[in-house]
Amino acid sequence: MNATxxxxxxxxxxxxxxxVRRHRLSTRLWHWINAFTVxxxxxxxxxxxxxxxxxxxxxxxxxxxRAWLIxxxxxxxxxxxxxxxxxxxxxxxxxxxxPAGRTQRRAFPWWATIPSSYSLADxxxxxxxxxxxxxxxxxxxxxxxxxxxxxxxxLLPRWAELHPRNIWRDxxxxxxxxxxxxxxxxxxxxxxxxxxxxxxxxLLPIIISTGLTMSPGVNAAWPWLVDLFxxxxxxxSVHFLCAFAFVLFxxxxxxxxxxxxxxxxLRSMITGWYRIPKERDR
Amino acid sequence: MxxxxxxxxxxxxxxxxxxxSGCNRINADPGVRSLLQSAEGLTMRAxxxxxxxxxxxxxxxAADLSPVFRANGTRQPAGADYEAHRLGQFxxxxxxxxxxxxxxxxxxxxxxxxxxTRTQITRHDCVEGWSxxxxxxxxxxxxxxxxxxxRSSARYLIFHCADRYPQADYxxxxxxxxxxHPQTILAWSLNGQLLPVGNGAPLRLRVERQLxxxxxxYVHRIEAVERLAVHGKGKGGxxxxxxxxxxxxxx
Numbered sequence: 001m002n003a004t005x006x007x008x009x010x011x012x013x014x015x016x017x018x019x020v021r022r023h024r025l026s027t028r029l030w031h032w033i034n035a036f037t038v039x040x041x042x043x044x045x046x047x048x049x050x051x052x053x054x055x056x057x058x059x060x061x062x063x064x065x066r067a068w069l070i071x072x073x074x075x076x077x078x079x080x081x082x083x084x085x086x087x088x089x090x091x092x093x094x095x096x097x098x099p100a101g102r103t104q105r106r107a108f109p110w111w112a113t114i115p116s117s118y119s120l121a122d123x124x125x126x127x128x129x130x131x132x133x134x135x136x137x138x139x140x141x142x143x144x145x146x147x148x149x150x151x152x153x154x155l156l157p158r159w160a161e162l163h164p165r166n167i168w169r170d171x172x173x174x175x176x177x178x179x180x181x182x183x184x185x186x187x188x189x190x191x192x193x194x195x196x197x198x199x200x201x202x203l204l205p206i207i208i209s210t211g212l213t214m215s216p217g218v219n220a221a222w223p224w225l226v227d228l229f230x231x232x233x234x235x236x237s238v239h240f241l242c243a244f245a246f247v248l249f250x251x252x253x254x255x256x257x258x259x260x261x262x263x264x265x266l267r268s269m270i271t272g273w274y275r276i277p278k279e280r281d282r
Numbered sequence: 283m284x285x286x287x288x289x290x291x292x293x294x295x296x297x298x299x300x301x302x303s304g305c306n307r308i309n310a311d312p313g314v315r316s317l318l319q320s321a322e323g324l325t326m327r328a329x330x331x332x333x334x335x336x337x338x339x340x341x342x343x344a345a346d347l348s349p350v351f352r353a354n355g356t357r358q359p360a361g362a363d364y365e366a367h368r369l370g371q372f373x374x375x376x377x378x379x380x381x382x383x384x385x386x387x388x389x390x391x392x393x394x395x396x397x398x399t400r401t402q403i404t405r406h407d408c409v410e411g412w413s414x415x416x417x418x419x420x421x422x423x424x425x426x427x428x429x430x431x432x433r434s435s436a437r438y439l440i441f442h443c444a445d446r447y448p449q450a451d452y453x454x455x456x457x458x459x460x461x462x463h464p465q466t467i468l469a470w471s472l473n474g475q476l477l478p479v480g481n482g483a484p485l486r487l488r489v490e491r492q493l494x495x496x497x498x499x500y501v502h503r504i505e506a507v508e509r510l511a512v513h514g515k516g517k518g519g520x521x522x523x524x525x526x527x528x529x530x531x532x533x
Contacts, residue, residue, distance in 0.1 A: 052411035059342070060405060062352040062412040099302060115309045116302055120409065121526045122309060128533060129321040216407050217532025220491045221333035223340055232405065232413050 014276055016182045022274035024150065030141040031269055033133065038246065040130045043114040045243055046107075047123035053094075053107035055240055059231035068237070071107035135208060142200075154188060155197055161190045179260045182279040199249055203242055210239035315526070326530040335459050339490035342403040348414040351406075351472060353480030356445035356452065359500055364444050372484035377468070381440075381505035384431030391470065391484050397421040400467050408494040409531065418488050420469035424462050426504070432458075436506040440513055441487055444500035447520060454498040455510055455518040455529070456489055465490040468501065493531035495521050 014020050023031075054067035061067065070081040071094050078094030080087045091097070096109040098117070110116040114126050145151045160166065170190045173179070180189060188196065212218045213226040213235040229235035257265045261277070268274035308314055367375050372391050379387040401419040423439075439461050443452040460466055467488050470477050477483045482499025489496050496519070510516055515523035522529050 048411065052408070054412070059346060060348045060413045060415045062348065062350070062408075062414045064350040064352065065348065110302070114305070116305060121521070124409075124528070125315065125318040125321075125526065126309075128325060128528075129318040132321050132324060214407070214411075215329070215533040216339060216405075216493060217329040217333060217491050220337045220339045221329065226340075232407065236411060 014183050014186060016276050016278035019273050019275050020186065021272050022186065022268040023272050024148065025272070026141060026144045026148070027150065028269055028272060030137055033137050037130050037133050037137070038250070040114060040126055041134060042243060042247065043112060044123040044126035044130070047113040047115065047118070048120060048127060049240065050107045050113065050118060051120040051123075055237045056233040057230070057237060058233050061233035069240075073105040076103075131208075131211060134204075138204060138208075155193055155200075157190055157193045157197075161193070166190055177259055179277070181277040183276065185277050186274075195249065195252075199246070203246055203249070207239060207242045207246065210235040210242065214239065319526075319528075322528045322530055325533055329530075329532045330459070333491070336464065337491075339404050339465055342405065342415050344403065344417070346415050347403065347417065347473065351414045351416045351481065352408075352412065353478070354408060354410075354494065356447075356499065357480040359445040359479075361444075361446065364500070367444075368479060368483070375484050375502065377485060377502055377504070379426055379430045379504045379506075381507050382433040382436040383427075383506050384433060385429070387426065387430050389426075394421055394468065394485065395470055397425060400465070402465055402467070402488075402490070404465070404488070404490050406494055406497070409527065417473050418467065418469040419471035419474075420467035420485070420488065422464065423466045423468055423487075424464075426468070427461060427506075430506075432506055435508045437508050438506075438510055438518070440505040440507055440510070440518075441498035441501050442503035442505065443498050444502055447524075449524045450514055450520060452498065452500070452520045453514060454487070454496055454520070455507075455513075456487075456492075456496065460489050460491065463489070463491070491532055493533075495519070495527060496531045 053071040054061070054063070055069040056065060056067050067081075068083055070079075071089070072079055072081070073095040076090070076095065077088055078090040078092065078096065080089045080093050089095075092109065093107060095103065095105050098104050098110050104110070104118075106118060113123070115122045142151075145155075167190055173189075174191060179185070180187075209225060210229055212222075213229055214232060219226050219232070226232055226235060229238055264275050264277075375391050377387075377389050377391075377394060379389075398421065399419050400422050401417060403415060403417045405413050405415045407413050427439075436458070438455050438457055440453055440455045443454070445452045456466075465488065468485050469482075469488050470485050472478065472481050477486060482497075482501075485501045486499040487497050487501060505513075507513070510518040510529075514520070517523045518529040519527070521527035
């Protein structure tokens with residue numbers, strides 16, 4: 001690159017076929033640390049849930065109290081109970097067979113939990129170590145991305161983008177799997193922006209703060225935080241629901257990566273380099 | 283006969299098995315475990331920074347009480363000794379305070395109940411995830427410690443319990459920040475009744491800013507010590523020693 005930067009591919013208008021820098025190092029690092037961390041948090045969290053596979057609303061909740069969600073077993077059937085509705089889940093939830101061929105009566109099966117065989121203590125070791133990783137790297141990413149204007153420039157939508165017509169156009173483009181091509185592919189579309197913003201600024205903060213409100217030590221220090229969620233058992237329910245909302249985000253995210261060109265997308269998140277999809281023939 | 287579906291299936295099962303045994307090996311690795319356990323000290327220090335040592339756990343009203351206060355862990359200690367105490371309504375139960383104290387104490391339950399009391403309606407949070415709200419009455423631990431006079435070398439209190447587990451008798455420990463906390467009491471009453479056997483009769487610890495397993499039940503001896511290493515496997519509690527639960531259970 002010379003002093004004026006004219007040989008930089010981004011200096012001229014990028015076109016389909018060009019290979020350009022797309023993701024900063026901070027974004028790539030955070031992405032991959034998070035990908036691992038979220039996996040560990042989710043799977044160790046499911047094991048912690050297995051210790052008491054019932055969810056309640058309010059301040060308190062134990063076995064004799066009314067639960068709004070129960071994963072359990074009745075005889076040789078696994079059951080998921082939500083409110084008054086029962087779903088048979090034998091083999092998946094409540095009652096399943098472990099790799100040694102033994103029948104287990106636990107909520108989430110061995111392949112979904114860390115560790116794979118029942119241990120609340122070990123799951124807590126994993127969960128509370130990686131909770132620090134999640135919070136520390138998340139805060140660092142937030143600060144860096146604010147300082148380098150990634151959040152303001154790439155993630156915050158412009159007013160025009162928020163027009164219902166634009167949002168609807170993007171929804172129908174997604175539904176027809178017509179993804180942006182050419183230079184437009186370099187920008188996040190409105191659904192992407194809204195999804196990323198919702199996860200970073202709504203979902204993750206709720207997951208972290210409901211996690212904190214399950215701590216009796218934090219409750220004594222910051223009683224207002226548990227009040228915000230209407231009690232410890234409500235907070236535990238919200239924590240669980242938000243974790244599943246996060247799983248939904250990850251599934252859609254992975255689906256989008258696969259549909260929009262997994263090699264190119266993976267390369268850009270690993271190396272930062274991205275090949276702009278060729279413009280459509282008109 | 284080798285079918286394609288069978289082959290794919292057994293490959294997937296093989297990969298799953300490899301992954302599983304790999305994960306189990308990582309989980310069992312002592313280096314990994316000590317790395318994961320390092321977060322416990324960080325969490326405790328962070329909580330001690332955000333919380334004043336006198337910050338109180340939320341106290342509720344009678345309207346908030348759980349209809350049934352769940353009993354967990356040991357619900358009926360084994361052994362003829364405990365059974366004899368139960369039949370005698372704990373008239374001969376004694377609670378000793380010894381170790382690094384100037385004046386060791388030995389008190390009967392009648393003497394304990396004659397001491398000044400504190401009553402608090404608090405939420406009990408089990409490590410498993412459930413919560414129950416109950417009304418506890420008992421003697422503030424600080425009163426007993428002031429009577430006994432802690433020596434300056436004392437750093438922790440060990441609570442020796444009458445419930446027996448296969449590996450060892452139950453015990454727990456707290457540091458002096460929690461020992462002198464105004465809500466730390468030796469409770470002999472739950473919801474206006476004498477403490478039921480399932481909840482730790484005749485006497486249990488309430489240490490309201492930590493999880494349920496720290497609230498030692500069936501307490502018969504409180505020992506002031508300088509180091510936790512003097513008892514059991516040295517990690518400060520039955521669950522800590524035998525199941526790698528965290529000693530600091532504020533989370």
